[in-house]
Structure formats: structure tokens, C-alpha cells
Amino acid sequence: MLILFPGKTMCRHREFTCLFNQTKQIMKRNLFYSGVAAMLIAFAALNVHAQADPASESMEAVRTQIEKYNTKMAEAMVKGDYTSSLSMYAEDAYSLPSYSPMVHGKESIRKSSEEMAASPMKIKSFKTDIEEIIHGGDLVVEIGTYDISMETEGSPDPMNDHGKYVTVWEKQDDGSLKIKVETWNSDTNPFGDEGM
Structure with a gap:
């Protein structure tokens, strides 16, 4: 079935595929940002551990x-x-x-x-x-x-x-x-x- 929008023509199947692709992209982006956040937290934890390590104890x-x-x-x-x-x-x-x-x-x-x-x-x-x-x-x-x-x-x-x-x-x-x-x-x- 063909649905006409002002200036656009698309079928319902394409609309579903487009919506599915957008959702997939949002999920990938969220997964990427979650990974970056996890890496930042890990680096921060390592940095805190390094600061409390031998150098300060040595001083x-x-x-x-x-x-x-x-x-x-x-x-x-x-x-x-x-x-x-x-x-x-x-x-x-x-x-x-x-x-x-x-x-x-x-x-x-x-x-x-x-x-x-x-x-x-x-x-x-x-x-x-x-x-x-x-x-x-x-x-x-x-x-x-x-x-x-x-x-x-x-x-x-x-x-x-x-x-x-x-x-x-x-x-x-x-x-x-x-x-x-x-x-x-x-x-x-x-x-x-x-x-x-």
C-alpha cells in the first residue's frame, strides 16, 4: 500500500524498516556511550589507585x-x-x-x-x-x-x-x-x- 505525505512517498514496509533502523542506531549509540563511560570509570579508578600507591607512601x-x-x-x-x-x-x-x-x-x-x-x-x-x-x-x-x-x-x-x-x-x-x-x-x- 502506498501512503502519500506532502513531498514524500513511502510504503508501510519501508516505514517499519526505517523505524527499525533508527532504533538500531540509537541502541548502538547508547551501547557506544555506555562503553566509553565504563572505560572512563575504569581509568578513574586506576588513577585513584595509582595516587594512593607507593609514591605517596614513599614520601x-x-x-x-x-x-x-x-x-x-x-x-x-x-x-x-x-x-x-x-x-x-x-x-x-x-x-x-x-x-x-x-x-x-x-x-x-x-x-x-x-x-x-x-x-x-x-x-x-x-x-x-x-x-x-x-x-x-x-x-x-x-x-x-x-x-x-x-x-x-x-x-x-x-x-x-x-x-x-x-x-x-x-x-x-x-x-x-x-x-x-x-x-x-x-x-x-x-x-x-x-x-x-
Whole structure:
């Protein structure tokens, strides 16, 4: 049977076939989009798993390791035990103290530490607060702030200081870390508001 529409002519059989083909196309399109959605969900799940994986756990382990070293260093500084603190340096370490020349090599750092130990100023407390850890290859960069309290013989009040530091740690073959580079400086300008 032939049905006439304005501008179109089609039979009922064709109409059914056309409708069937349209339904088939819609189903294929829905199946395609469902597949794409399933793949996106799978990739998202894999990405979340990867983020919660070893890298973040490794960073936490490195941070914990550095916190232990910092505690050991602080205890050694308060006791005046520069032999213990010196054991944390690499042989070719650099120390870049504020208002002093650069010191290179473990032996030079030892001499500098001995001079500090001979001074009348004694460290009463030392604390670090890690702001950020950046890890890449065999090097770990630690960025943080410090608080230190020192006393001088004959002075009634301790001298307190707050500042910031950067320490570059080098991973050793046994998994330990050694200080490769260190630098620090006070937040207080010793020259007053005028600057240098």
C-alpha cells in the first residue's frame, strides 16, 4: 500500500524498516556511550589507585626518616655533641651559614663545629618544622623553619631566633640519608629596619 505525505512517498514496509533502523542506531549509540563511560570509570579508578600507591607512601617514609634525623641533630646540638651531628653529613657536603663563608667538606664542617662548640654561646633548644619535602632520584630537598634558643654565660635572658632553612639530603646505598647541602638564615634582620 502506498501512503502519500506532502513531498514524500513511502510504503508501510519501508516505514517499519526505517523505524527499525533508527532504533538500531540509537541502541548502538547508547551501547557506544555506555562503553566509553565504563572505560572512563575504569581509568578513574586506576588513577585513584595509582595516587594512593607507593609514591605517596614513599614520601611519608622519607618525611618520617628526615624528622628522626632532625630530632637526632637537635639533641646533639643541645648536648654540644658535634660528633653525632657530623655523622649525618656526606663527605663532600656544603654548609652555607648566614653571615659566614661557605664551608665545603666534612672535615671543614667538623672544624667549624668545633669553633662553635668553643664559643660562650650554648644552644638550649632547637626545633625544626618541615614545610615541604621534594624528592627526585637520589636527592631529597627539605624546606622548613626553625626555632632556636641560646644562652651566653653572664646573660640573664636567652636569645631566641626564628628562621628558615633548606637541606638537600643524598640517599646512600644502605637507604640512609646524608646532608649534601644545608643553608639557613634568620627572619630577624640584624641590621635593623634600615637593612644593609
